[in-house]
Amino acid sequence: MASVVIFAIIVVALVGRTPGWSVVRETFFNAEQFTDSFPGLLEAFWLNVRIFLIAEPIILVLSLAIALVRTMRAPVLLPIRLIATVYVDVFRGVPTILVIFLLGFGVPALRLQGVPTSPLFWGTAALVLSYSAYVAEVFRAGLGSVHASQRMAARSLGLTTWQTNRFVVIPQAIRNVIPPLLNDFISLQKDTALVAVLGPIEVLRQAQIDASSTFNYTPYVAAALIFIALTIPMTRFADWVQSRMTRRQRAASTA
Amino acid sequence: MILLDVHRVWKSFGELPVLRGIDLTVQSHEAVVLIGASGSGKSTLLRCINGLEPVDAGDITLGLGTPGEVAVTDPRANMDAVRRRIGIVFQSYNLFPHMTVLDNVTLAPRKVAGVPADQAEADARTLLARFGLADKADEYPDRLSGGQSQRVAIVRALALQPELMLFDEITSALDPLLVGEVLDAVRELKGGGLTLVMATHEMGFARDVADRVCFLRDGIVIEEGPPEQVLGDPIRQETREFLARILG
Numbered sequence: 001m002a003s004v005v006i007f008a009i010i011v012v013a014l015v016g017r018t019p020g021w022s023v024v025r026e027t028f029f030n031a032e033q034f035t036d037s038f039p040g041l042l043e044a045f046w047l048n049v050r051i052f053l054i055a056e057p058i059i060l061v062l063s064l065a066i067a068l069v070r071t072m073r074a075p076v077l078l079p080i081r082l083i084a085t086v087y088v089d090v091f092r093g094v095p096t097i098l099v100i101f102l103l104g105f106g107v108p109a110l111r112l113q114g115v116p117t118s119p120l121f122w123g124t125a126a127l128v129l130s131y132s133a134y135v136a137e138v139f140r141a142g143l144g145s146v147h148a149s150q151r152m153a154a155r156s157l158g159l160t161t162w163q164t165n166r167f168v169v170i171p172q173a174i175r176n177v178i179p180p181l182l183n184d185f186i187s188l189q190k191d192t193a194l195v196a197v198l199g200p201i202e203v204l205r206q207a208q209i210d211a212s213s214t215f216n217y218t219p220y221v222a223a224a225l226i227f228i229a230l231t232i233p234m235t236r237f238a239d240w241v242q243s244r245m246t247r248r249q250r251a252a253s254t255a
Numbered sequence: 256m257i258l259l260d261v262h263r264v265w266k267s268f269g270e271l272p273v274l275r276g277i278d279l280t281v282q283s284h285e286a287v288v289l290i291g292a293s294g295s296g297k298s299t300l301l302r303c304i305n306g307l308e309p310v311d312a313g314d315i316t317l318g319l320g321t322p323g324e325v326a327v328t329d330p331r332a333n334m335d336a337v338r339r340r341i342g343i344v345f346q347s348y349n350l351f352p353h354m355t356v357l358d359n360v361t362l363a364p365r366k367v368a369g370v371p372a373d374q375a376e377a378d379a380r381t382l383l384a385r386f387g388l389a390d391k392a393d394e395y396p397d398r399l400s401g402g403q404s405q406r407v408a409i410v411r412a413l414a415l416q417p418e419l420m421l422f423d424e425i426t427s428a429l430d431p432l433l434v435g436e437v438l439d440a441v442r443e444l445k446g447g448g449l450t451l452v453m454a455t456h457e458m459g460f461a462r463d464v465a466d467r468v469c470f471l472r473d474g475i476v477i478e479e480g481p482p483e484q485v486l487g488d489p490i491r492q493e494t495r496e497f498l499a500r501i502l503g
Contacts, residue, residue, distance in 0.1 A: 152307055153349035157363035158339040158415065167362060171353050 026216075033218035037210040041219060044206035045226050048192040051120075051202070055127050056188060062132040067139035068165065084136075091133035097194050100126040104198035123195035131188055138180045142173035179245065182238035186231050193227075203227075256283045257319040258419055258450050259304065264313030264328075266299055266474075273299045275474035276313065279452075281419070286451040288461040288482070291471035292497060297454035300471070301421045303327075304452070305341040306334045317341070317419070339367055342412030343421040346428050348404040350396040350411070356383070357392040360411045368415060375414075382410045386440050402433030406440050413444075420444065422453040438464075458502060462486050470494045 015021060069077065069084045091099065103126040108117035116122070146169050154164040174181075196204040203223045210219035259281040266274040274296045281287050289297045302308040304315055306327050315327040317340060327337055351359050360379040364370040370378070383392055386406045396404060405425055412420060422441065426434045438460050445451060445464050455461060461468055461482055468485040470478040470493075478491045489495050 149345065149347060149349045150351065153345065153351070156305060156307060156338055156343045157411070158335045158367040159363065160335055163366050167366065168351055172351075175353060 028217050028221050030216055030218045033210075033214060033216045034222055037207070037219040038222050040210065041203050041206050041222050041226060044201055045203040045223075047120075047200065047202040048189070049230075051124050051127070051192040051195060052189050055124050055131070055192075056185060058128050059131045059135055059188070062128065063135035064139050064170070066132065066136035067143055068170075070136070070140055071143050088133045088136055091130050092137070094130070096127065096130040096191055097197065099130045100194055100197060102126075103129075119198035120195065120200040123198045123200060127188065127191060127195070131184065131191075135181065135184055138177050138184065139173065141180075142177035143169060145176045146172045175245075179238060179242040182234070182241060186234045186238065189231055189234065190227060193223075256321065257281070258283045258285075258317070259452070260314075260316045260319045261300070261304065262314045262316070264300070264303060264315060265311045266296075266303055266308060267311055273474055274303070274310075277471075277475050279469065279476060281450060281452060283418075283450055284448045285466045286445050286453070286464055288465035288468045289452065289454040289471055290456070290458070290461065290468060290485075290497070290501075295471040296474040297471055298423050301343065301423050301452065301454060304419075304421060305338050305343050306332075307343075335367070339363075339415050340417055341419045341421060342415065342417035343423065344405070344408045344412050344425050346424045348396075348401075348408045348428075350399075350404055350407055352396050355393050355395055356388065356399070356407050359396070359407060360414050363411070364414050379410070379414060382413060383407075386410055386443070387436075400433060401429045402436045405429065405433075405437045409437075409440050409444075417449075419450045419452065422451065422455070424454050424456065426455065426457060456501060458486060458498070470497065472497075 018024075066084045066088065069080050070088075072081065100123055104119050104122040107115065107122055108119075150168055150172065151164055154168040155161075159167065192202065193204040196202055196208070199205065201209070203226060207219035207223040211217050257280055259279070261277060261279040263276045263278060264274050265272070265276055273294075277296065277300060279287070279300070289300065291297055299308060303310050304327065310328050313328065317323070317325045317327055317337065323340075325332055325337055325340075327334075350356075351362070354362065357376060357379055360383065361370075361372070361375040364375040364378065365372055380389065380392060383389055386409065388403065388406055388410065391399060391403060391407070396407070399407065408425075425441075426437050429437060434457070438457065441451070441453065441460075442464055453461075453465075463482075465482045467479060468482045469476045470485060470489070470491070472493050478485055478489060478494045485494065486498065489498065
């Protein structure tokens with residue numbers, strides 16, 4: 001603990017001695033600017049939270065379905081399996097921000113009847129599509145981690161393929177991938193800010209507006225702090241879950 | 256009545272033939288013990304009987320000549336229904352680690368046989384008590400010893416009230432001290448008149464419980480008969496050599 005304090009003092013002292021520090025302090029860490037913009041930013045952040053809360057459940061369902069399709073071996077399912085594979089390859093290969101641009105500007109430009117044109121809708125949809133590809137791979141690894149003998153035992157009891165997945169394989173698979181899943185949750189929470197490029201006034205966009213009207217960058221720092229206030233507890237929680245599971249596994253293997 | 260009829264069954268894994276036209280007939284209430292070296296085809300035969308492994312050629316029939324006759328090897332057969340009638344217990348228990356003992360046992364009755372949850376639970380508790388596991392119902396499998404795990408696996412297979420039970424070297428993974436309690440459970444089933452087919456290396460137990468012993472070698476039964484004859488005074492040279500090796 002003492003070493004941390006000493007290190008922090010050294011860093012602060014060094015940064016404080018840089019030639020541009022007084023200007024940086026004024027433009028990034030202006031207390032007055034901070035208090036002025038903070039309430040508005042917090043309000044805008046509520047949109048980020050809502051994007052997250054809508055996107056995450058859809059991602060979980062979609063990605064689990066994709067992962068299941070990819071693990072099934074029936075020849076009849078070959079076309080669906082191919083589609084799932086291509087989907088994962090494409091969306092994992094394209095930067096998320098590009099997907100947001102392409103969907104957010106591209107789909108409304110098609111002027112299709114009955115299709116939403118809201119940038120918020122397409123921004124969220126882009127996040128769902130992009131993250132589902134990643135999370136599907138997490139689930140696929142989880143499904144693969146369940147030993148084949150579990151499937152055999154379930155089948156030998158007369159459970160159908162679907163019942164075997166539903167009651168035996170999927171619960172164990174999810175349990176095995178909870179830590180990486182939580183990691184992706186945290187990442188998604190941050191990436192909701194990418195929707196800013198389409199215009200909806202979420203926290204980053206709000207900070208941008210504040211900054212360009214005052215020529216002061218403190219709102220960006222304030223926005224960063226808001227994200228941190230949410231992501232650090234999430235990270236700690238993920239770590240806690242992970243260590244608890246490791247302990248349990250150790251206990252189980254010595255039983 | 257012939258409960259199980261295995262007729263000239265062939266099975267290869269890739270280039271390696273494991274079953275080479277094997278025949279086996281099991282009567283109702285009979286306890287048949289399969290012996291033979293590792294790789295002789297015992298486990299593969301058991302897996303083919305309840306359709307976990309598809310056969311390459313031959314027929315396996317359940318309930319021959321009865322209204323419930325089913326050709327297990329018929330691709331159109333409803334294998335989920337067949338497996339309800341045949342219980343199998345594996346060497347490595349394969350309990351579901353995310354469920355309590357009680358849920359392990361009631362899963363198939365509830366989801367496969369459609370037994371109401373409270374009824375399934377009551378039945379399961381009765382069965383668990385019969386095998387000395389009454390106090391383990393609410394434990395998770397990682398809290399059980401090997402012997403307890405294997406007895407739970409037996410109860411789980413029994414919960415569907417199968418006509419035929421298959422045991423695949425169920426004591427091979429156990430601490431020698433725990434073998435007895437699992438074999439006692441099998442003895443109890445035999446006493447209750449259930450039809451059993453059991454692959455094992457426990458020759459003493461085979462002598463004690465089997466109505467018939469079959470010696471497998473290279474994927475066929477080369478000698479079979481009452482235990483005192485096959486184990487005590489085998490006709491075939493190969494059987495003698497095997498027994499000499501295993502009994503040390």
